[in-house]
Amino acid sequence: MAHHRSTDGRGSVRGRGVSRGLVGSLLAIVLVAAVVVVWVQLGDRIDRQGEQAAANCVEGTATVPIVADPDIADALGTIAEAYAETGPVVRDHCVVVEVRPGDAKVTLDGLAGTWDPAALGARPAAWVPQSSIWAADLVSARPDVVDGQPPSLVSSPVVLATAPRLAEAFDDDLEWQQLPTLQQRDAALGAFGLGSWGSIRLAMPVGAQSDATALAAQAVAMQVTRTMGPLTEQDADSPRVSSSIEAMQSGAPQSPDGTPVGAARTIADAADPAESPIHAVAITEQALYQLTRTDTTPRLAEVIPGGPTPIADYPIIRLTGDDVAVEQTDAVADFFEFVRQPEHLAGLTALGFRGDAPLPEPTETVGFPTTEDPMPQPETAATVTINRLVYGPDSGPPSAG
Template sequence: MGRHRDDRRFRGVSTGLVVAVLACAVVAAAVFGWLQLRDRIQDQGTAAAEACVEGESILHVAADPAIAPRLAEIAREFSATTPVIRDRCVTAEVTPVASDSARDALTTESGWNDDLGPRPALWVPSSTHDARRVAPTAVANGEPRSLATSPIVLAAPTVLAEAMTEAGTGWRDLPWMQNDPAALAPWGLPEWGSLGLALPMGPESPGTEMALEAVAAAVADEGAGPVTEEVAQSDPVRSAIVALGSGYQAAGGQPEATAPALLESLAGDPDPADAAVHAVPTTEQSILTLLRDRPDAGIAAVAPAGATPVADYPAVTLRGPGTDDTTSRAAAQFVDFALDPQRAQVFTDHGFRVGGAEGPEGVGPRPLPPIGTPLVPADAATATELTAAARDPLGERNTVVILDVSQTMGTDNDGRSRLEAASSALAAHVERSPGSSNLGLWTAGSGADGAVGYRIAVPLGPVSEEGLPGGTRSESLVASLGDQSASGRPTPYAALSEAYERAAAGYVPGRPNSILLVTDGTTDTSPGIDRAALLSAISDSADSSRPVTVDVLVLGGSGPSPDTATLQTVADRTGGSLVRVDSADDAAVAAAVNRMLS
């Protein structure tokens, strides 16, 4: 039987296909290995970051004591989130530092005072006023952001706060109220005397500087400001600030006092009518804090009409020693964290405002309204000008006052004579003058001395000098001013001629040398001295290297203005000024005297 051939053949796998499959397998394995390696590297990077491979970093924050406790609370929350910045674990620590102390430290050559604590990378002062006084080189780029706000108000006994609120008292009203002994009488508080506004400039007293700017803006009609240096130096503004400062110091107030101490004293006074201080500029938040601790403190807040100065607690990122890119980023993250709406209640629960909210209840006679027109802060030079005028309102001087005591000065003007109005304002100024100032009093009129037309009532000399009739020179000046009566003809030319010659001969370097003539401007009748003789006598005695100015205060009323052309010429030629004031306006008379003797 024959065999058939089997046609089925064994067919082998193509070599090319095997190579392709193997290649794919190799590539897949490589890709899988690379992905695994990448994930491992990422995991290792994440783990390294979480482990803070670059170590730990502390964000040091210096904050005004008013807001520091709130920021410390937020800092604990921030640190609990374990923030990692540039491979560093960051924690935030807050140190309370008075804003003015931090400001002064940041402006020193070393850039900080270690006695205040660690140098901060983030600074939160009470207001932009402080931030603007620090050199730009110490501040990182970017506009500081406000964390919370509190308007500057006046803390006052409740009865006074209610009266001022009801009357709509404005910032522009404060200067005249400070020096008018009957300022509070229209409100049924005659025994309280003048306003009694304190101007503390010690630590933790941000309200004073901002209140002064608000007064300056109101007096100069500058609206929301900012007040400029030129405005600060203007006569109306300087007179207003001097009036506030001199009134405070006349009542025994010290510029070195602090707002917290005065606030405690005000709250603890059982008889506020007899107190020297009736009002303290401070933040709304500080009043609420005190009232929560002492509900029976008997004080409330007054928000004067006008642009409102605001403590805005800006977050200022700093440059310099101890700061780097990590701390700058940490500061920015911390500020973002603090500004999160979830943390607004941390501030509002303690009397701060966030956004455009109304004031907290219980701090004033009625809830204070939202801040309508915030006052734009002035620059550093302007702020310094205003605070200097309030701190030293009455500098040392060498001045003779010539008081016209002629018959027309006895003219009644709304219940009081011109002579009485002048004597009262001058006496009040004498009592506030530094003991080292030289003051003297001459009286002019034929009734004073018919032969020469004047009398030296109190010789020129130091105010504090003892041994004069009546005690010190200050006491003698006040007594003599109170004893004057109006009689005879006006003879101011005779007094001016002689007084100017003596003042030029007795010039005292290093202080203003001047003569202040207070008169009603009635035509002069000096024996043997007319306009030409007076101007010639002053020209002969004048010496530009030893300047003596002549200022003239003309007291008038409702009648026609007298011819004062000669007196105006005298004032112009000596660098002085002539001012006309209605003698019935006690506040205006006092303000004019203060300006001419300041």
């Protein structure tokens, strides 16, 4: 059936009217939507301007000097170049990280006393020495210049480098606490079937990069005091510790250049191992690996004495003070976060350092065994005490006063 529209008397069609309220609501919705769109576009524009300002380094360039142990400095410098390629920007500063090698004792003296830029270069924003023996000395002398507890970047166990024949004679039956006695007795190696070799002739180098000497002394101290936890100041101050370290130092053969590597070369180059002026030296596994990695016939052996194994921990000492700008502090954190990424850390572990990246293949000398019993970090005061026993009472930094 067809439907017809009704009309009024004037013939006009009567339809539904549109509510004025509905029209107003629609207009309000449109207006709000327009405001939201404009606001979002404005926010995006502000963000883009902020990103552009940051990318343009509106605050200029921030140079971040870092002093590192010579064993690790070149590799860190290579990683710093890769970091620069990412265009790092911190607090609106373009960041340039400059890594340079530095002698630990010289660096410590400068940081604990008055830093001389003319002689030492720009004051660093961070320092990566071979081990925490230097962090302890710096914290003891100038706690105000160290920013927090230094974390370890990579590590390397301390071992003994010996002639292969001597390592065979030890047959995993040597402990750290035996070193003082083996050093003092003329025919001490007779207990291992090598009576003609004399004493252990343990070198105790105290020159550049000789952290292994102090770390080995810490291991001896732990065993002779029967310390179960971290070595304490009271332990380190005990007569047994001082007499043990004195016994190792008394009559110790001299390294040609004052370093563990120099002593290890003397052992490796000896025509007759029994007649070598040096039979053993404490050294980092990493340094031993670098010294022997191309050897096809072993000239040296890696001996790991029983007991807690001391570790060279390569701490990241973040520095603070009036000479370190806030953007440098932040850039140090950002850079070492970059370094710790496995693809970059691999550049360090490839050199024999231990970290969260693959190690090199074992060699004729270095097998990179698992460290079953790592030595706990001693108390700061204990480390400083052992340092003085090893390096002498005048070897520390100037006092803070």
